[in-house]
Amino acid sequence: MVVGSFRRSLSFPNNPNRPSKPRKTFHVRSTSLPCRSHPLISQLKDELTELRTWGSNPNSARTSAWLCDGLSRLRTIHESLDDILGLPQTHDSLRHHSDTVEKLLEDFLRFIDVYGMFQTLIMTLQQEQMAAQVATRRRDDSKIALYVKAMKKMAKEMSKLMSTVRSIGRCPVPVPIDDTELGEVIRDVNEVTVLVSVTVFNGISSSFTSQKSSWMGLKLAKRAKKVKVEEGIEEFQQVGVDSLWGLRKKGDEEVRMVLKKMHELEDCICGIESGSEKVFRSLINTRVSLLNVLTQ
Incomplete structure (x- = not known):
C-alpha cells in the first residue's frame, strides 16, 4: 500500500509541463538575436537620428x-554603444577584425584626451568668471582687461580642440566584414561625436570673439552676419566686452545687471562642465569595452 501510494506520488511530475517550452523559446530568442535585428542597434539608430536633428535644426536657440x-x-549614445559592445555577438563580429578595433581604440583615446583638455579649460573659465565678478564689484577696469585677455586665449584653445576633433573624423572607421550594420552604426557614433564636439567648442569659442565679429559684421553681408550670431551662445554673449568696459562710469543699477548676468553665466558653465564630464566618463567606459573585445 505504501509502495503503491509512493508510485502515485512519483507519477505526478510525469504529466506534461506546458509552460516549459514557451519559457525556453523566449530565452533562446533573447540571447541569440543577430546584431542586424537586435533592439539595441535599432535604439541606437533612433538616438543617432535625434542627435543629428538637434545639431541641424536652424530654429534652435543657441543657449x-x-x-x-x-x-x-x-x-546616451555612447552608453548605448557600450551596451552593444558587451553583447557576445558583437565580440564574435569584432574579434577577428583587430585592425578595426585598434582604430576605434585610437579614436576613443583621442576623444578622451580632447574632453579631458576641455574640462581643464572649463575649470579655468569658471575661475576667470569668479575673478571677473570680483573685479566688476570693485569696478576694477585693469582686472577686467586681464579677463578679456584670458577669454581671447580661451577662444584660441577651443579652436585647437576643434581642429583635433575634426582630424579624428577625417579617417572613418572601417566597416567590419562580418556585420556591415554593426560597423556602420559604430562609424555613425564616431561621426556624431565629432559633430557635437565641434558644435560645443565652436559655440563657446565664437562667443568670446563675438564682440569683434559684430563690429566686422557691419561691413559684411547680412547672411554672413546672421551665421556669426548663430554660432555664439546667448548667455556668453550677454556678458560681452561692451558690458564690462568702463565700469567706473556705469551706474549702480547697470553694474548690478552685469553681475546678475555673470552669475547666471556661472551656473551655465557649471552645467556644461557637468555634461562634458559625463561624456568623458562614457567615452572611457566604451573604450574599456573595446579593450575587452581583444582581451577576453
Whole structure:
C-alpha cells in the first residue's frame, strides 16, 4: 500500500509541463538575436537620428541649455554603444577584425584626451568668471582687461580642440566584414561625436570673439552676419566686452545687471562642465569595452 501510494506520488511530475517550452523559446530568442535585428542597434539608430536633428535644426536657440542637451544626448549614445559592445555577438563580429578595433581604440583615446583638455579649460573659465565678478564689484577696469585677455586665449584653445576633433573624423572607421550594420552604426557614433564636439567648442569659442565679429559684421553681408550670431551662445554673449568696459562710469543699477548676468553665466558653465564630464566618463567606459573585445 505504501509502495503503491509512493508510485502515485512519483507519477505526478510525469504529466506534461506546458509552460516549459514557451519559457525556453523566449530565452533562446533573447540571447541569440543577430546584431542586424537586435533592439539595441535599432535604439541606437533612433538616438543617432535625434542627435543629428538637434545639431541641424536652424530654429534652435543657441543657449547653454541647448549645448547641455547635446552633451546629454551624446552621452546616451555612447552608453548605448557600450551596451552593444558587451553583447557576445558583437565580440564574435569584432574579434577577428583587430585592425578595426585598434582604430576605434585610437579614436576613443583621442576623444578622451580632447574632453579631458576641455574640462581643464572649463575649470579655468569658471575661475576667470569668479575673478571677473570680483573685479566688476570693485569696478576694477585693469582686472577686467586681464579677463578679456584670458577669454581671447580661451577662444584660441577651443579652436585647437576643434581642429583635433575634426582630424579624428577625417579617417572613418572601417566597416567590419562580418556585420556591415554593426560597423556602420559604430562609424555613425564616431561621426556624431565629432559633430557635437565641434558644435560645443565652436559655440563657446565664437562667443568670446563675438564682440569683434559684430563690429566686422557691419561691413559684411547680412547672411554672413546672421551665421556669426548663430554660432555664439546667448548667455556668453550677454556678458560681452561692451558690458564690462568702463565700469567706473556705469551706474549702480547697470553694474548690478552685469553681475546678475555673470552669475547666471556661472551656473551655465557649471552645467556644461557637468555634461562634458559625463561624456568623458562614457567615452572611457566604451573604450574599456573595446579593450575587452581583444582581451577576453
